Amino acid sequence: MLDFSKLAAISKAAGFQYYDIQNFSLVAPSQLLTKFTGTYHSYTTTATISKNRLGTALTSQILSNTEANLDNLLSAGQYYLVNGAISGTITVGSSGGFPIFYKYDFNITSTATNIVYSLTIGNPSAVNDVTPPTITITGKTYLYLAPF
Amino acid sequence: MPVTDASKIISAVPAYKMDQIIGIVTASFAIGAGGGGSPVTAGNNQTSGLNVATYHKGLWSVDNGTTWFDMNGSYLNGTDPATGQLSLSVVSYMGPTGQLSVNATNTTTSAYTILYKVALLARIDSQTITPVSTALTLNYKSNLNYMKIYKEGIVNIGVGGSSIINHGLNKIPNINCWNSFDDVAIGDNLGIVQTTVPDVVVDNNNLTISNPTGFAARNFHYRIYLDA
Numbered sequence: 009m010l011d012f013s014k015l016a017a018i019s020k021a022a023g024f025q026y027y028d029i030q031n032f033s034l035v036a037p038s039q040l041l042t043k044f045t046g047t048y049h050s051y052t053t054t055a056t057i058s059k060n061r062l063g064t065a066l067t068s069q070i071l072s073n074t075e076a077n078l079d080n081l082l083s084a085g086q087y088y089l090v091n092g093a094i095s096g097t098i099t100v101g102s103s104g105g106f107p108i109f110y111k112y113d114f115n116i117t118s119t120a121t122n123i124v125y126s127l128t129i130g131n132p133s134a135v136n137d138v139t140p141p142t143i144t145i146t147g148k149t150y151l152y153l154a155p156f
Numbered sequence: 157m158p159v160t161d162a163s164k165i166i167s168a169v170p171a172y173k174m175d176q177i178i179g180i181v182t183a184s185f186a187i188g189a190g191g192g193g194s195p196v197t198a199g200n201n202q203t204s205g206l207n208v209a210t211y212h213k214g215l216w217s218v219d220n221g222t223t224w225f226d227m228n229g230s231y232l233n234g235t236d237p238a239t240g241q242l243s244l245s246v247v248s249y250m251g252p253t254g255q256l257s258v259n260a261t262n263t264t265t266s267a268y269t270i271l272y273k274v275a276l277l278a279r280i281d282s283q284t285i286t287p288v289s290t291a292l293t294l295n296y297k298s299n300l301n302y303m304k305i306y307k308e309g310i311v312n313i314g315v316g317g318s319s320i321i322n323h324g325l326n327k328i329p330n331i332n333c334w335n336s337f338d339d340v341a342i343g344d345n346l347g348i349v350q351t352t353v354p355d356v357v358v359d360n361n362n363l364t365i366s367n368p369t370g371f372a373a374r375n376f377h378y379r380i381y382l383d384a
Contacts, residue, residue: 111239
């Protein structure tokens with residue numbers, strides 16, 4: 009038998025009200041990252057999804073969950089839960105016994121009208137130039153509202 | 157046509173739960189400039205008034221609300237030869253008596269005022285709760301992606317171990333995951349992929365939670381949302 013008091017509870021609260029699900033993809037092409045000589049050499053690429061359905065007035069109420077596949081770290085079909093950012097280093101070889109690696113930072117921010125995904129790759133090494141492979145990040149973001 | 161037979165209404169409430177926001181915490185604090193690689197930390201504590209650790213998800217801003225980052229996200233500003241980036245990161249943590257701690261680590265060379273908002277969620281073992289009322293128009297149409305029902309659970313994962321939870325949905329579901337110590341305190345919403353923090357991976361059939369070497373055995377609370 010239906011308990012109508014439970015329907016009242018649903019009507020009152022607030023759970024997160026889901027508003028949109030959007031896919032994203034960004035690619036950082038393979039390119040030479042020269043060694044550090046006083047300035048960290050990095051390259052940033054971005055992807056943007058629109059929040060047109062939400063409008064600027066709701067920006068500060070929007071939470072998101074992002075699940076992303078980083079093709080250098082995960083097998084096809086697998087997705088990391090990303091709450092804000094992912095960063096790390098990937099070794100691409102060695103020279104003279106020292107690892108050659110590059111650093112990556114995947115970051116998510118919300119502006120008045122968009123969700124912006126940024127991927128920065130760089131060579132913090134003072135020893136070697138680095139050419140990372142093409143890096144592709146794909147995923148989806150669930151956007152939802154909170155009663156802030 | 158009006159519903160005359162209540163037994164024909166299928167209610168998701170008895171079988172599955174939905175996220176319920178039982179509190180909102182908003183505050184701000186200042187953090188000084190880092191030393192270009194030397195981290196500076198700051199934060200503050202807020203009493204939730206709930207006397208129990210809850211799940212939580214939040215946002216933070218460094219420009220008085222113009223742009224927002226998810227908790228555990230980072231604001232990148234500047235360069236550092238040792239690490240490659242200078243960053244400001246913010247995480248939230250809920251203590252066993254309902255004290256929400258929000259902490260920031262700043263290696264950038266700028267000082268900031270951090271504004272944050274955190275929604276507190278009823279947890280798997282919550283007793284009687286009173287959810288927060290909402291002023292938003294609630295949509296009950298599934299095509300508008302209203303509140304999602306979920307399956308949830310708790311797994312204990314030892315040092316360097318992992319746990320695979322089969323969801324069997326044959327698609328990638330939305331998930332949430334929190335780590336806890338003795339099921340009392342609740343750590344920040346997981347998802348960071350690094351070598352020294354837990355990872356959360358999902359595919360068409362399984363949710364895999366990993367607790368890397370160096371992290372003490374702990375419980376992980378998870379939710380797998382059943383509809384798209």
